[in-house]
Amino acid sequence: MMRRKLVAGNWKMHGGLTQNAGLLDAVRDGMASMPDVDCAVCVPFPYLAQAQQKLSGSNVKWGAQDVHQSDKGAFTGEVSAAMLRDFGCSYVIVGHSERRAYYGESSHLVAEKFMAAQKAGLTPILCVGETLEQREGGVTEAIVAEQLDALIQLAGVQALRNAVVAYEPVWAIGTGKTATSAQAQEVHTFIRRRVASHDGQIASGLCILYGGSVKANNAAELFAMPDIDGGLIGGAALVADEFLAICRAGQI
Numbered sequence: 001m002m003r004r005k006l007v008a009g010n011w012k013m014h015g016g017l018t019q020n021a022g023l024l025d026a027v028r029d030g031m032a033s034m035p036d037v038d039c040a041v042c043v044p045f046p047y048l049a050q051a052q053q054k055l056s057g058s059n060v061k062w063g064a065q066d067v068h069q070s071d072k073g074a075f076t077g078e079v080s081a082a083m084l085r086d087f088g089c090s091y092v093i094v095g096h097s098e099r100r101a102y103y104g105e106s107s108h109l110v111a112e113k114f115m116a117a118q119k120a121g122l123t124p125i126l127c128v129g130e131t132l133e134q135r136e137g138g139v140t141e142a143i144v145a146e147q148l149d150a151l152i153q154l155a156g157v158q159a160l161r162n163a164v165v166a167y168e169p170v171w172a173i174g175t176g177k178t179a180t181s182a183q184a185q186e187v188h189t190f191i192r193r194r195v196a197s198h199d200g201q202i203a204s205g206l207c208i209l210y211g212g213s214v215k216a217n218n219a220a221e222l223f224a225m226p227d228i229d230g231g232l233i234g235g236a237a238l239v240a241d242e243f244l245a246i247c248r249a250g251q252i
């Protein structure tokens, strides 16, 4: 099955109003000539209004990097999915390995965040992936399965109908070490098969991104793999030409 590619940028805690303005303009303008690839930028919360203002009416969507699991309430410092919708977000990343590692987010909590996002009409991007130690210990599949199964148990496989999964090996994030296309394909196949064991149709339509040091010079090879449906891009999403070149590699 030929799935349309999605290239999503994860800006993390970088940038500022001035720097973002140039980046958003360049991505918006560059994407105008790439109608057959989906593109999104996930920006820090304070810049959602800027993303909305710059990207409305373009073919670049925007989103956030985290969301709270509750609809509303006394959760100082947190942001709800409805608030993200207020700023026109289409996507939200949940369970990024940095959130799991630095903020102790469990797979169960990530699944709750996923559900809150979906309930509000957002498309969650569920990040899964193993550490180097786990890969070397031969437990990559067990780790990815636990992260995926937590969602399927809580929300049912139907939750994956309008969702994105991003396979991001922790050892490849921000390290310059990319998984080889074969290594990534192997885990993507595992994810698709695991979803297929519940529902074949949902599995074949599922958008599975690869993330981990994707750059302009390795994107085409990764995107050529049958189960890699695009990329979640960190560092390279902060450089317009590099990000656009990655998007170009996603064109059908």
Ligand code: PEP
Binding pocket: 010, 168, 172, 173, 174, 175, 176, 211, 212, 213, 214, 232, 233, 234, 235, 236
């Ligand atoms: C990420 O943070 O999701 C990521 C993939 O980062 P990088 O592309 O910099 O490895």
